[in-house]
Amino acid sequence: MSAPTRPTGTGAYTDGTGTFHPPERRIVRGAEIHGERRVRVDACVIGSGAGGAVAAKELAEGGMRVAILEEGDWHDTDEFTARPREMLRLLYRDAGQVATLGEPPIVLPLGRAVGGTTLVNSGTCFRTPPRVLARWRAELGLEALEEEALEPFFRRVERILNVAQVPSELAGENAHVVRRGAERLGWSGDFLYRNVRGCVGSGVCAFGCPSGAKQHVGITYVPRAWAAGATTYTGARAERIEIEHGRARAVTARTRGGGTLHVACDTVIVACGAIHTPLLLRRQGIRDASGQLGRNLAIHPATGVRAFMDEEVDMWRGVPQSYYVDEFAGEGLMFEGAAGPPDYMAMSMPGTGALHRARMDRARQLSTFGVMVADTSRGAVGTLAGAPRIRYDLDAHDTARFRRGLELLTELYWAAGAREVIVPVRGVPPLRDGDSGPLRRARVRARDLELMAFHPLGTAAMGADPARSVVDPNGCVHGVRGLYVADAAAVPGALGVNPQITIMTLATRLAFHLLGAPAPAGEPAPERLPALA
Amino acid sequence: MRREADVFACLTDAVVAPGGGLPPLAETDAVAFLARYLAASPRRNRAGFRALLLALEVGPLALGFGARLRRLAPAARLAYLQRLERSPAAPLAEMLEALAKLSYYGDEGVMAAVGYDPAAVVERGRRLRREEGRW
Numbered sequence: 001m002s003a004p005t006r007p008t009g010t011g012a013y014t015d016g017t018g019t020f021h022p023p024e025r026r027i028v029r030g031a032e033i034h035g036e037r038r039v040r041v042d043a044c045v046i047g048s049g050a051g052g053a054v055a056a057k058e059l060a061e062g063g064m065r066v067a068i069l070e071e072g073d074w075h076d077t078d079e080f081t082a083r084p085r086e087m088l089r090l091l092y093r094d095a096g097q098v099a100t101l102g103e104p105p106i107v108l109p110l111g112r113a114v115g116g117t118t119l120v121n122s123g124t125c126f127r128t129p130p131r132v133l134a135r136w137r138a139e140l141g142l143e144a145l146e147e148e149a150l151e152p153f154f155r156r157v158e159r160i161l162n163v164a165q166v167p168s169e170l171a172g173e174n175a176h177v178v179r180r181g182a183e184r185l186g187w188s189g190d191f192l193y194r195n196v197r198g199c200v201g202s203g204v205c206a207f208g209c210p211s212g213a214k215q216h217v218g219i220t221y222v223p224r225a226w227a228a229g230a231t232t233y234t235g236a237r238a239e240r241i242e243i244e245h246g247r248a249r250a251v252t253a254r255t256r257g258g259g260t261l262h263v264a265c266d267t268v269i270v271a272c273g274a275i276h277t278p279l280l281l282r283r284q285g286i287r288d289a290s291g292q293l294g295r296n297l298a299i300h301p302a303t304g305v306r307a308f309m310d311e312e313v314d315m316w317r318g319v320p321q322s323y324y325v326d327e328f329a330g331e332g333l334m335f336e337g338a339a340g341p342p343d344y345m346a347m348s349m350p351g352t353g354a355l356h357r358a359r360m361d362r363a364r365q366l367s368t369f370g371v372m373v374a375d376t377s378r379g380a381v382g383t384l385a386g387a388p389r390i391r392y393d394l395d396a397h398d399t400a401r402f403r404r405g406l407e408l409l410t411e412l413y414w415a416a417g418a419r420e421v422i423v424p425v426r427g428v429p430p431l432r433d434g435d436s437g438p439l440r441r442a443r444v445r446a447r448d449l450e451l452m453a454f455h456p457l458g459t460a461a462m463g464a465d466p467a468r469s470v471v472d473p474n475g476c477v478h479g480v481r482g483l484y485v486a487d488a489a490a491v492p493g494a495l496g497v498n499p500q501i502t503i504m505t506l507a508t509r510l511a512f513h514l515l516g517a518p519a520p521a522g523e524p525a526p527e528r529l530p531a532l533a
Numbered sequence: 534m535r536r537e538a539d540v541f542a543c544l545t546d547a548v549v550a551p552g553g554g555l556p557p558l559a560e561t562d563a564v565a566f567l568a569r570y571l572a573a574s575p576r577r578n579r580a581g582f583r584a585l586l587l588a589l590e591v592g593p594l595a596l597g598f599g600a601r602l603r604r605l606a607p608a609a610r611l612a613y614l615q616r617l618e619r620s621p622a623a624p625l626a627e628m629l630e631a632l633a634k635l636s637y638y639g640d641e642g643v644m645a646a647v648g649y650d651p652a653a654v655v656e657r658g659r660r661l662r663r664e665e666g667r668w
Binding site: 016080083 | 547548549550551552553555566569570573574575577578611614615618623624627630631632634635636637638639643644647648649651652654655657658659661662665666667668
């Protein structure tokens with residue numbers, strides 16, 4: 001008998017009913033733990049983002065006693081004000097100031113809350129591209145990561161997140177401008193698939209969804225973990241993983257109340273993200289034969305092209321990231337929407353004084369679209385005076401791809417009818433009247449690019465060979481029993497697409513492995529999903 | 534902090550150049566936001582921002598503009614900032630400018646003038662959550 005299908009069309013996207021609520025919110029605030037508290041569980045999960053929340057839910061539903069340690073707070077949707085300026089302070093690590101050192105410096109915004117970065121991402125969902133899985137199998141010995149073997153895990157994640165396609169009427173005018181350009185050029189593109197339930201196009205996905213529509217893991221996986229008995233400790237920063245005779249035995253966290261939380265367990269799952277996971281592991285003195293712990297950092301560097309149109313675009317209306325152009329995905333170039341309210345737009349709008357104001361006077365006619373590179377550059381995470389230090393230099397190959405991506409996106413905007421295009425390259429003047437000449441003639445160096453990045457990956461990379469990887473094909477740290485990595489750090493390299501589904505799928509697979517359970521059966525097949533060009 | 538706030542006000546005024554339908558800087562909470570933002574920043578970044586603002590203030594003296602930032606005429610301020618944008622200090626200058634732009638355009642009155650109504654977005658979300666039992 002074939003599995004049932006799951007709708008992924010407009011009805012699935014816009015229906016806001018059917019939210020799961022647990023019998024109780026099992027949150028213990030670390031601010032209220034002043035002394036020492038000791039608990040005993042089967043599994044301690046450090047981090048409640050895309051990896052940790054998923055692993056915690058699956059393990060708890062599988063019968064394990066689970067504790068989730070989260071450095072940030074739980075935020076009720078009532079706290080989300082649709083004001084990016086204020087939400088940066090509330091929801092982002094270091095108020096959104098995490099950045100790489102190197103050429104060029106790159107801002108790397110990360111969430112810090114129950115839900116992790118899924119609380120503040122754009123909600124875009126892509127499965128791991130088959131060509132990437134093939135490369136991992138060939139180069140890293142990840143033989144088990146076959147598309148067919150992962151299929152039930154992908155389906156399970158997509159069902160819980162309610163992954164569905166953005167309908168045209170909610171996509172926002174920004175998407176329609178780009179779609180028009182892509183269609184005139186004959187380039188492949190489509191409306192994105194996103195994890196939402198009842199989206200109304202509030203336009204502030206990256207700043208806390210005020211309608212509770214975005215199905216981040218804090219309101220999907222974490223509540224299901226609670227319902228299965230797991231407890232989340234917020235304001236609890238894991239400091240020490242006790243390892244005895246080569247096996248993880250406990251985690252000690254410092255609480256915001258100045259106390260300590262000692263969690264005895266047989267299984268420790270580290271899911272602090274690709275920046276903080278390697279730092280936590282390093283602090284434990286783990287012998288890393290590969291020398292790759294904290295290295296191999298990929299970030300999917302990205303930037304935005306701005307275009308002034310004749311029509312009103314009003315980028316704050318509709319889903320900010322709702323359309324993609326994948327015509328050049330084979331070259332490692334992905335174009336995706338990048339929109340938001342006026343303060344978000346103003347912050348990154350080039351120019352000072354009257355020039356900046358003149359551009360903001362035309363804010364309603366402004367369209368912005370992003371280019372993201374599947375980077376070959378690699379960085380490293382370390383510490384400087386006790387704080388994380390992220391070193392990353394854009395290599396010549398990626399710099400050349402940015403140049404090509406910017407030229408292509410400019411061409412798309414001309415095809416869409418743009419009057420003026422602004423590219424984020426220092427020294428290149430605004431382009432007008434369909435003339436991309438100043439960009440084509442410019443010498444573009446890494447230092448000339450104004451970049452951001454949203455997807456740190458690979459700093460505790462998965463692989464079969466302990467001499468070349470940090471964790472084994474299931475996510476277990478080589479040489480340490482009971483210690484696992486279930487986040488972006490384990491993803492061995494750039495994907496070329498948004499990574500949340502990959503991270504969640506690998507975390508689900510790890511949980512089933514730990515439970516000794518077969519892959520989930522009967523998960524409904526999605527009616528339709530994107531197939532990358 | 535008073536001095537840094539004054540420098541930030543001067544910077545913001547130069548960068549966003551209020552006018553037209555947009556309110557003057559003094560009628561916004563842009564400068565007050567700086568304190569909230571710094572309070573949410575890691576200690577090292579807070580110190581870095583303060584140092585940068587003070588460097589921004591005295592930078593014109595080193596670059597031959599003849600006075601500190603706050604004592605420069607508006608046109609000279611702009612010339613100074615544009616020179617910084619062409620210098621090796623461009624990433625740092627642009628970071629401060631981005632903060633100034635965010636601070637000003639995140640003000641309620643400025644958002645309204647541009648045509649964005651966050652209160653309506655929040656209210657619609659609240660109603661949907663109430664009606665449909667969402668989080």
